[in-house]
Amino acid sequence: MASCKEETTLLGVVGSPFLHRVQIALKLKGIEYKYLEDDLNNRSDLLLKYNPVQKMIPVLVHNEKPISESLVIVEYIDDTWKQNPILPSHPYQRALARFWAKFIDDKCVIAAAKFVLMVDEKEKEKASEELSEALKFLENELKDKYFAGEEIGFVDIAAVFLPMLQEVAEFQLITSEKFPKLFTWSKDFYNHPVVKEIMPSKEQLFVYFKARAQSLTAQGKN
Incomplete structure (x- = not known):
């Protein structure tokens, strides 16, 4: 160790x-x-x-x-470091956690980033539809307080960008009406003592995402 x-x-x-x-x-x-x-x-x-x-x-x-x-x-x-395990010990549960973490990166992160950062309205609408479809799967997968149960685990950590984007988006990506379980999860997760201590201020988030948006815009012009 x-x-x-x-x-x-x-x-x-x-x-x-x-x-x-x-x-x-x-x-x-x-x-x-x-x-x-x-x-x-x-x-x-x-x-x-x-x-x-x-x-x-x-x-x-x-x-x-x-x-x-x-x-x-x-x-x-x-x-x-073996203390406070993040991934489950059972091989099947570990495989599931990896699957959902990859799903988040493949289906949610890109769509959410486009939705928040893109200027083109058609692109934003397309990204919004893709994100909404992906969030439906996560909503159905969330069965406890966190994806890992009562404690934060691998999938929760993978999904950290969701409550972060909630902070900087012009309107909420996850609403209590459309995604009630994810909405509650995002609040619980963001207010967890460990997460809360680490999370940057809203101003720092704006600076980061604004820089990423400008980078995407510059790439689009090249």
Whole structure:
């Protein structure tokens, strides 16, 4: 088992849901780490050194060994530090958790980002329909307080972007009328002591998502 005294560094950008996935996992485990803020418009030499393939955050560096991709990092954290498990112990339940986390990344994250960040109304409407369809599946899957039961788990961490987007969207993505279970979950999750301590301010979220929107707009013009 790894020791909390081992060298652990996290590279990220405040406001990024992918960064905050990793921070929640580290906090749940009680792991101390050094945080280094990066700039995706002017990537640091350290980021390019530790993630030369994607050149993206977050990157966890544990004893000089870098790990990229937020959900891969969360699994690494869970495997390395055994206290307060994030993934279920049963192989089938672990497989289900991975399935739903991948579903969130594949079906929800992209659609939600387009919905919030895109300017084109047709694109926003299409993204809204895609997101609504995906959220129906998550609504049906949520059977307890959290996806993992009474405690936060892997799928909850994967879905952190939903309550974050709720904070910055012009109107609520998840309403109590349309998605009552997800609506309650988003409130409970965001107000969980561990999550609440980590979450950035609304102003920081606006700065991050505005920067991402500008980046998408610039890419569209090229």
